[in-house]
Amino acid sequence: MGRLRRVFAPRQFLLALALSIAGLVAGSAVPVVGIVGRFLGVALAGFCLAFVDSERRYVEAGLAGALAAGAGFVLSAFTSAFAPIAADYGLRIAGVGVTAGLVAALLGHYFGRDLRAGLTRDL
Template sequence: MQRSDQRESESSVDDILAGLNLDDDESAPTKSKSSSGRLGGLFSVRTFLVALVLSIGGVIVGGAIPLIGFIGNFLGIAMAGFLLGILGSNRRYVEVGLAGAIAAGFAFVLSTLLSVFAPFALQLLADYGLAIAGVGSVTGALAGLVGHYFGRDLRDGLTREI
């Protein structure tokens, strides 16, 4: 049995997320299944777009921190996943993982392109671009998934009755 103040805080968070359309509830009477934004019940396009924007923002903000370098990119992606995990009531591992992979893959390729002298960077990307993007994508997906897991775990701990 939940306390009344706990139910009120959960409903306010769910109201905020309903406004952002992060949690696509197919049982809602005002939505039809075709307009819910979910593909096969596994993937929500709206949540993916929000996760992608947050991940790109995390890469930009995390990369701007001076002393930690590119590790800040992954911390930013993890924080984006954490934010979606703590605010959303549904699991969104697919969306967060894919958004983290895309954001980190592009960040790795762009940082390689901008950090090396242009003719060498183009040759480096021509030779090893797929490997560079692959390493960035895998680590970005892992960072997003770990952040989402810890966000969901904290949400579960905060909302669980003692």
């Protein structure tokens, strides 16, 4: 069990999920950028998680970003004018959202760790 906690921390996952959902909602509230804002919000959530935590949390950030973006992508598809199409292609739509959320969260987490390492390194 201790080995599993080194790879996956449930508390950090819940924090990452809350940040990802908040980033997704905040990013979708910007009217000009549209759907790209959602993924920028998820990337910002991964960035913030990496910036405040000194340990690597790629698993937590990636899983949280994938879940939040996938659920948001499917919900937006079912509540839009594309609902009849979404009913036929729901799994594929979810796959696109999950993949994009995973990539956004991992990139955000990577850049957050990189900035943290640059700021805390001795000159």
